[in-house]
Amino acid sequence: MMAGKPDILDLTLEEIEQVAERSGQPAYRAKQIVKWLHKGVGHFDEMTDLPQSFRHSLYEQFRIGKIQILEKHRSKTGYATKYLFLLSDHNIIECVVIRYRYGNTLCLSTQVGCRMGCKFCASTIDGLVRSLSMGEMLGQVIEVNRDLEEAGERGIGHLVLMGSGEPLDNYKNTVEFMKMVHIPMGINMSCRNITLSTCGLVPRMIDLANEGLSVTLSVSLHAPNDKLRKLIMPVASAYSVADVINASRYYFENTGRRITFEYTLIKDFNDRKEHAEELAELIGGFPSHVNIIPVNEIEGLGFRRSPEKVIHRFIQVLESRGVVVTRRRELGFDIEGACGQLRRSFCSGQKKQHYER
Ligand code: SF4
Structure with missing residues (x-):
């Protein structure tokens, strides 16, 4: 800093x-x-x-800590724009704007890197550098809003804390940030328009449920049992699937907000019919839905995308058991849209050195 x-x-x-x-x-x-x-x-x-x-x-x-837009990449479809930001200590973070029919959503970072170690994620490859301050999270919203306004576009209407970092591993700053964007004189974002994504830090999920903020909780499950989950998510060794589901139920009971379970579908790993059946069995009993994400094939990580017919079968099995299912729209392939990819390719190249001089 x-x-x-x-x-x-x-x-x-x-x-x-x-x-x-x-x-x-x-x-x-x-x-x-x-x-x-x-x-x-x-x-x-x-x-x-x-x-x-x-x-x-x-x-x-005081100073007014500005973060600086380094680069901006718009996808060929035009739906997504990725921003790279330079922080005051020369660290680099990224966030992405996704243009939906109902408005613009900003997916922002809460940490530089991440220490959670999810095996399918580019953000964690070099570990955690540091957590972001509240001001650096606000800075992403402020600067992107300004950039959109200059281009004559609508401002940010929804926030998704799903970029680099585990938001609940930066608990205090993240909660203060969500309270701050809620202030009517300022960014004035309704809590209902904020989604926080967690890999399942159970004690912090309980804390968040007790905060009285009715933000949407999105839980990265990615496997229907502990054995599989431990192979791709180190956090699963600390908290079982049952613990994560119980904390999710507690969150729903305290906030009334339906839980989203994220499930990254990986070829020949967690995409079988039996996995869908096990998942449907697991999450019944309180309002939730499953968001299916075909895995991003990141170089060096070795995960392959399931064929379309396998993805469809998985969704059908869930739906036939009464599970509400969505499939994440894939808007950012040509701009390295997956979490952490753009920052990584930037930092491993020569350009970062230029900004460190
Ligand atoms: S998926 Fe999220 S929690 Fe897991 S390593 Fe990536 S940034 Fe961290």
């Missing part, structure tokens, strides 16, 4: 209120500040409805 003044984007609303109070300003100044920050201003002088002396005092105490 850059030394020097703290980044005001890392402060919660309550903390900004305390800053205002210390300067003899009313608490509502905090919401004015959040409004400007979330609009993407780069300097306190642009906060024109604050008294000049207060703007100066903010400048003396």
